[in-house]
Amino acid sequence: MGELLEKVEKYWDKRADGYCQVNLSELNSFKREAWINLINQYAPKIRKRKLKVLDIGTGPGFFAIIMASCGYEVTAVDYTETMLQRAKNNAGVYRDNITFKRMDAHRLEFQDNTFDLIITRNLTWNLERPQEAYREWHRVLTEGGKLLNFDANWYLHVHDAEKRKEYEQDRRNTLEKNFEDHYTSTNTEAMEAIARNLPLSREHRPAWDAKELLKIGFKKIMIDTEIGAKVWDEEELVNYGSTPMFMVAGEK
Incomplete structure (x- = not known):
């Protein structure tokens, strides 16, 4: 295990309980149906068998659980053992419909052309x-399979002065509206220290992702930079005003 990967794992191990509560709240809110509708809009149409879904970085299991509730064959992987335990506990009645595995997202232990849909957030x-x-994710997708990656430029502000100003304005807006600040309630210093050494903290995304996916061999790329408007509540929209969630999708 690399030193940086070890630090990331330790960080998320400590955040497992808090992040678990966030996921459980999502399961009991409008977000459950919003995410199901969004993912199913892009999922490949498979006949005569169940859609095979891989949830990479499942965390406390939100995506895996909602996909299992659709009747799909779901595999969920995460590098952090504590997160996998939370995911198994959260799965409840869907636990037997999800295969949970501890795995490094850089090196997937699956055969080529295994999954119809990969989702990650x-x-x-x-x-x-x-x-x-x-490259690994492309390898394990079936022909015509889709990758749906939901992410944001979360720590671009550690390298970009303009983004830092926008990030600080988000903090003020959150305070003014009397919302919980999702950054100050976590160990921001620890994550920023790690983020400075992570390559994607320097990139402007999803443009970077689209370029890389095409290089790797994805045939069709789709981008949506307004995902937050569909799946975030008002508190999240204010907290993350300068870091809107995007979707970058690729078809093999």
Whole structure:
């Protein structure tokens, strides 16, 4: 394990309980149906068998659970053992419909052409070698399979002065509206220290991702930079005003 990957794992291990609560709240809100509708809009149409879904960086299991509730065959992987335990507990009645595995997103232990759909959220910015991970994800997709990656320029502000100003304005806006600040409630200093050394903290995305996915061999790229408007509540929209969630999707 690389030193940076170890730091990322330790950070998320400590955040497992808090992040778990966030996911459980999502499961009991409008977000559950919003995400199901959004993902199914792009998912490949498969006949005569179940859609095979891989959730990479499942965390406490939100995507895996909602996909299992659609009747799909779901595999969920995460590098952090604590997150996988939370995901198994959260899955409830869907636990037997999800295969949970501890795995490094850069090196997937699956055969080529295994999954029809790969979904991932807030993972790629954590990766030490994102191009390598994208190549792996392309490898395990079936022909015509789709990758749906939901992420944001979460820590661009550690390198970009203008983004830092926008980030600080988000903090003031959050305070003015009397919302919980999602940054000050976590160990921001620890994550910023890690983020400075992560390659995607320097990139302007999703333009970077689209270029890389085409290089790797994805045939068709789709981008939506307004995902937050569909799946975030008002508190999130204010907290993350300068870091809107995007979707970058690729078809093999």
